[in-house]
Amino acid sequence: MLPEPDPRTVAALASDLSAAGFASAAVRGAWGDDADDAVVRGLHGPALRALAGRADPLAVLARLFVLGVAQPAADVAAALPAAGVEGIVALGLAETAGDGIRPLALVRPQSLSDPAGEVDWWIASDLDEAAVGGALPEDHVLGVGGASRTLAGIQVPTPAAAGLDVGTGCGIQALRARRHVSRVVATDVSAAALRFTRLNALLNGIDGIQTREGSMFDPAADETFDRIVSNPPFVITPRVADVPAYEYRDGGMVGDALVEAFVTGVGAHLAPGGIAQLLGNWETRDGVDGLERVRAWVERSPIPLDAWVVEREILDPVAYAELWIRDGGTLPTAPGFGRLMDAWLDDFSSRDVTAIGFGYVLLRRPPSGDAPTLARYESVWQSLGDEAIGAHLAGALEAHDRVVALDDAGLAASVLRFAPDVTEARHQLPGAEDPTVIELRQGGGFARVVSVDPALAGLVGACDGDLPAGVLIDAIAQLLEVDAAALRVDLLPRVRELLFTGFLRFAD
Structure with missing residues (x-):
């Protein structure tokens, strides 16, 4: 686990990363678009070929912190004149290995654009499966992936006083919320995730984020918030002893019960007019369509809620199981893949699940105890820029109210x-x-x-x-x-x- 980040050392590292031009566009430019697409798919060879022979700070940091490849100690020291090798070792981001420096975590530049402007952050997380060279440990702290970019992009960019990020992981949603919310509480069951969140807040000079350890809404006690956001561990996972239970994606419940619990419980933590947004999966079960099951959850909420649920994708049980088995680093040719597939299919069969939907949920507590006026459940299949529609959602809510x-x-x-x-x-x-x-x-x-x-x-x-x-x-x-x-x-x-x-x- 990371040690508690020292602010002065983190500030020195941020200074070094900035001086090296360690930003998203610069890294992509260093190895090209094709190699960048390969990196997203977990293939690092093309990027390493593009950087071969380069020892400048940008290339060294890209190999060390983006690709997770050990670098010569002298090159790392030259790339980090303020923090030094001893600084990143003290932060738990790397360790010495002979004449080299081996990364223990990734620190990747991440760009974001919203109505407030563009930012380029550095986001630290655990090594990915390409850097690990195999299946991930169950306590893995995930970096910024497609789902987290989607949720960051759909956050409504309107000002608010207090926010809550449930299941913060590396902290990307808390950082994103802080651009429009004055104070954010970030929670997670993982102490390691909360340390990454604190590190990333310091690394990017973002204050106003408080971290609390605990499950779901427990750390929030009786507090209410104007904004609640969550990329929860919604992946439907068999409750079988030999199936890995990854903290970043598995909430330990059966089927889609975690998303159900969030939907039925979030209203008590929303201030009047407050908005909650989350990603989730829902099962089509016993002949009942997944969106209709989500509708029933909303209607069971003790606090009446406006709801806008958008289903973006539907997978059959086989495709869903393969997706998440591969996500854990187990390929179809690997020993144990068939056993894991059987476990998933047996689990779905036990509940008569025929399809699994993925999408996003927007819930709002009507102001002043008003009755809900919005109940919209729809499928949107066409390709679109999920990363930039938060303003569209806010505009739709404003138009609806009028x-x-x-x-x-x-x-x-x-x-x-x-x-x-x-x-x-x-x-x-x-x-x-x-x-x-x-x-x-x-x-x-x-x-x-x-x-x-x-x-x-x-x-x-x-x-x-x-x-x-x-x-x-x-x-x-x-x-x-x-x-x-x-x-x-x-x-x-x-x-x-x-x-x-x-x-x-x-x-x-």
Whole structure:
């Protein structure tokens, strides 16, 4: 386990990393895009080939801290003039091995962009399986992976006073939350994870993060928070003695019970108007769709909650088991793979599980004890930039709150404009006078594509921030020679949906 990080030594290391230009873009540039893609897949050979023969600080630090490869002591000393070899040894990040320095942890640059701007952090974590050269230990502290980048990107970037990061791991979500939240409590069952969190906060000069050891909401006691975020250990794992129980991904419960416990328990720790966001898995079980099971969890919450649940992927039991067996470093050709696969499939069969969904959950405690007004459970399969949609989610919530406060007369009196990322596509048969399909396409957000009829297409196109929606609908009714009142009844509910999904915006 890491020793408690010494602030002065950490500051010296940060100075050295900065002086070496040890940043995401610089490292990627040093070995190229193809090698960088290979590193993401756990293949370090191409990156090492690209850096061969280089002994400059950037190359030395990239090999040592990104790839986890031992380096000559003299080269490391030259790359770290302030912290020195003794500094990273004292921090528990490396050890001496003859004339070389062997890494004991990774320190990888991680870039992040949100409405507040761009940052480049250094994130320390345990050695990955490529550096270890085999299966990971069960107490492994994970670095920044695809799931954690997704959650960091979907955090709503609106100001808040108090935040809670449940299952913080290396601390990336706490650091991300701190950009918009004044004070963050980061919790984990792993003392090692909390030390990495404290190290990473110091390394990046981020204050206002308090760490507490414990499971789920236990460390929060009776406190409430304006923001709660969690990338919990949601991986569904057989409760069998010889199946590895990795702390970073396995919460020790059966099936998807951990996500269920989070959803049903988080409301008590949300302040009025507070928002909770998490990643999770849910089972389609006994013929009940996974999203419907999540809906039932929300409805069982003792604290009424608004809910927006987005399913991004569904895997069958075999594919799910293979994914997480490989994640632990056991390949299909390795001894024991078949045994692990059988354990997973037996576990799923015992609950009649036919599919496993993955996605994200946004829950909100209505302000002032108001009744929930949002219950949205949807599947979004198209590829999109998960790492930059937090602002879209915040905008959707703001639009929802404004829309539900308006009756149809109020909505008709509202002045709207179409969003700048919206385009229209029309498809028609050769020689046909009218299109057979009209689509509105969204460039940002969830990259939605919506089929519309000529009336709605005409309304969206006319929403330029000038005239109220009702006036435009009346004009379209006259043009199409249909009843204006009937057209309002038809269009206004769809306008509400387009406002929530971001195709339309209020002009004021």
